[in-house]
Amino acid sequence: MKSDPSRPLPQRTIGILGGMSNQATSHYYSQLNDRLNLEYGGWDNGEIVIVSVNFGNIERFVRHGLWDEAKAYLDEKITRLEGAGSDVILCVSNTMHQVVAPLMEARSTPFIHIADPTGDAIKAAGLKKVALLGTLPVMNSLDVIKRFQEKYDVTIIMLDDSDKLIVDHIIFDQLVRGDLRAESKAEYLRIVEAARAQGAEGVILGCTEIFLLIDQTDLPSFPVFDTASLHIDAAVAFVKTHKA
Structure with a gap:
């Protein structure tokens, strides 16, 4: 049986900086796959990497205005996403764009600001x-x-x-x-x-x-x-x- 020459399907990998919160992260994952399936059809959906953080850390950073601590914490998570081969990065939290957007300005990986x-x-x-x-x-x-x-x-x-x-x-x-x-x-x-x-x-x-x-x-x-x-x-x- 001949293998399909288009397989594996060439795709860009979406990197999700998640866990802020798990409610939003699961929604992003399911909706990205559903909407990409509508585009591709069949059994195809997305190629996705998720680095999910501990929301307890985020809650403390935000409630106490610890933005430098949040920046250091998330900077390392972004590095993990890039190391996993993300072609574009999304942060699932509007709030944390306050630190993530400036961090992404110093990186070459495309970033979609929410x-x-x-x-x-x-x-x-x-x-x-x-x-x-x-x-x-x-x-x-x-x-x-x-x-x-x-x-x-x-x-x-x-x-x-x-x-x-x-x-x-x-x-x-x-x-x-x-x-x-x-x-x-x-x-x-x-x-x-x-x-x-x-x-x-x-x-x-x-x-x-x-x-x-x-x-x-x-x-x-x-x-x-x-x-x-x-x-x-x-x-x-x-x-x-x-x-x-």
Whole structure:
């Protein structure tokens, strides 16, 4: 029997810096494979390397503002991903882009910044003002606000400080554990409606676990930009356009 000359299928390898949280990491892995299977058909999906960190370390770094410690910790994990043959790297956490993005600027391996597919989608939708849900470091990040403003001409509508605390609490104490509560969903939807009343034309789900709680079906007349889903789509596009 003749072997298939196209086998093994030449593909780029996607490197996932995961564990932030395991909820997001498993979603990335399953969705990347599902979406690549739609592209290739048959039994084909993705070639993926995952380096998954201990979320307990991440939680401590973030809650205590230990960004130098986080940088050193994740720098070594990125080196592992590159050593395993990653052709492109994704960080599954919006929050940890604060340290991962600068680290990747000093490396040659392609890196897809999670904000960029989202900015492209907002720009394509013709929107100028959007709300942002995420952890406190993301919602308060001047770098994030500046990136959307300067690259995509998108203004971030700021939430009330009390609502920011609610959003952050639900992420860290519930969503990363897969703890989904109806009252938390109601709070998120209330907060989105408050931002809408302040002029927001859409909302960014700027944490890769928020999709567990709310999505476009909950806000049918209000554009929802899920950073996790858009990030995954960008990785699939990279694999399709960069042949091995």
